Amino acid sequence: EVQLMESGGGLVQPGGSLRLSCAASGFTFSNYAMTWVRQAPGKGFDWVSTISGRGDITNYADSVKGRFTISRDSSNNTLYLQMNSLRAEDTAKYYCAKGPDHYDHGYYDHWGQGTLVTVSS
Amino acid sequence: DIQMTQSPSTLSASVGDRVTITCRANQSIYTWLAWYQQKPGKAPKFLIYKASSLESGVPSRFSGSGSGTEFTLSISSLQPDDFATYYCQQYNDYPWTFGQGTKVEIK
Numbered sequence: 551e552v553q554l555m556e557s558g559g560g561l562v563q564p565g566g567s568l569r570l571s572c573a574a575s576g577f578t579f580s581n582y583a584m585t586w587v588r589q590a591p592g593k594g595f596d597w598v599s600t601i602s603g604r605g606d607i608t609n610y611a612d613s614v615k616g617r618f619t620i621s622r623d624s625s626n627n628t629l630y631l632q633m634n635s636l637r638a639e640d641t642a643k644y645y646c647a648k649g650p651d652h653y654d655h656g657y658y659d660h661w662g663q664g665t666l667v668t669v670s671s
Numbered sequence: 672d673i674q675m676t677q678s679p680s681t682l683s684a685s686v687g688d689r690v691t692i693t694c695r696a697n698q699s700i701y702t703w704l705a706w707y708q709q710k711p712g713k714a715p716k717f718l719i720y721k722a723s724s725l726e727s728g729v730p731s732r733f734s735g736s737g738s739g740t741e742f743t744l745s746i747s748s749l750q751p752d753d754f755a756t757y758y759c760q761q762y763n764d765y766p767w768t769f770g771q772g773t774k775v776e777i778k
Contacts, residue, residue, distance in 0.1 A: 554714075595715075595758060597767040611766045645714065656762020657705035659726060661714040 552576040552660040554646050559665030566636050566669070572629040572646030572662055580604070580624040583649035585658055586631050588642035588667075598644070599631065603652025614640075636669045643667075673698055673761050677770035683778040688749045692773045694742045694759035703763035706735055706744045709772075710755045718757075719744065749775070 558570040572584070585600040599610045599620040608620050619632040629646050643666050647658035674697040684690050694704065702722035707715040717726050719735040722742055732747040746753055754777055759770040 594771045595760070595769040597769075609765055647715075650720075655720075656703065656767050657717070657720045657760065659717045661717075663714050 552648060554648065554660060554662035556644060556646050556662045556665035559644065559667045561668045561670065562636055563671050564637060564669055567632070567634045568636065568667060570631040570633065570644055570646075570665060570667070572631075574627045574629065574646075574648070577648070579622075579627040581652055583652060583654040584620075584622060584629045585647050585649065585654070586620060586629075586644055587647055587658070587661075588640075588644045589664070590639075590642040593642075595645075596642070600649070600654045601629070602654060607654070609654065633667070636667075638669050641667060641669045672766055673700060673764055673768050675759055675761055675768050675770040677757075677759060677773045679773060680771070681774045681776060683776050684749050685778045686749055686751060688778075690746045690749055690775060692744045692757055692759075692775075694737075694744070694770050696740045696742075696761055696763075699739045700761045700763035702738050703761060704735070704737070704742050705760045705762065706733075707758045707760065708753075708755045709758065715758070746775075 553575045555573045583602050586598040601608045601620045617635045621630045643664040645664045647661040676695045678693045704722045706719040709715045723735045734745050756772045756774045758772050
């Protein structure tokens, strides 16, 4: 059974940093693209970033480019999102999600429960 | 960015009803469209890809159709477990974008 468990969210001041983690199990992690998607309170979803199965291809939304870094560690089946220079508008629940294979096809067949990031002074 | 617009925003229906949700893109996305279901406090559940391909394990009462700029998600006979919010998502071009959601509530 595919399981994705996010952690690392919390309250951070504007300009601060956080690193989110997503522990994956139930599938061969290195064979699948992984993504982060966020959902602001009461709002819809915004795609944030995706990394290929091998980790050699990354893509970012313009709103986070240069501030966020996606990475993965296949030795411990974990996806990361390093978030720097955080802004109030980054406040959201962050979900990690799994793609259908190593390449980012753009849709995601399993999602975690999410971790809440609140950026506020 | 490609804008995705869903209608209606809220849909009131009864168990057994057939319901249809519409998703429109502001430019052609061919059939590069997915649908997800989300219940309060839960992870989204993947339903459909490539506009009409049902994900394994998803009940056959769910179906998707459309191409270009107009798409629909239909539920042939609404079940109690189907009351949720539904989102469409385009993956024709980065950044992938989602509709604002359609809440299916009990009439």
